Amino acid sequence: MKGKNFWIATTASALVGILTIPTINNLPLPGVFVSLGTYKVAVILGAVTLLGYLVAEFLSRFIPVFRQIGRFAAIGVLNTVLDFAVLNILINLTGYNSGIGFAVIKGLSFAVAVTNSYYWNKYWAFEFKQKVGKEFLQFLVVSAVGLGLNIGAASLVVNVIGPLGGIDPTVWANLGALAGTFAGLAWNFLGYKFIVFKPKGSKGLT
Secondary structure: OHHHHHHHHHHHHHHHHHHHHHHHHHOOOOHHHHHHOHHHHHHHHHHHHHHHHHHHHHHOOOOOHHHHHHHHHHHHHHHHHHHHHHHHHHHHHHOOOOHHHHHHHHHHHHHHHHHHHHHHHHHHHOOOOOOOOHHHHHHHHHHHHHHHHHHHHHHHHHHHHOOOOOOOHHHHHHHHHHHHHHHHHHHHHHHHHHHHOOOOOOOOOO
């Protein structure tokens, strides 16, 4: 089973690298990325994803919940790059990079990513063996709340707290976005574990 999970993680990490390519090719990136080249950046991102999984797998020897956290994190990276890949491919195909057209294709890319997230989390991260049922609706609700927390936490940091210590507003905005990401991910992990994919009779962090 451990060997199987390693290869699943390797596959997910390889997909992370491959799916970053459409986004990298569609964006004006800083010089350091240009000098590395698209494929080197893709390989690095895939390798970092696999390394993060392996670190979590090692920590799970001491704290079992890290096994699920590592898988959840790898899936999260995969879903993010899938969302951006689909979005950038659709931008190239349609030319919509603003307005209602952009909103439509962003909705499509999100739908693809959240569906992908459901199956990876169900069958790998949380190993939920039951057939598709009410948990899919629960998954969507938990994900929607996570999205709200993401936006809310980022807005709190950026618009309510505001830049501290003379930090550049753009840097602060990115820090706010990072805070939102962590808030959303924390909620999603707990929601998936204890609400959506909770085995019958399951208790505690295992």
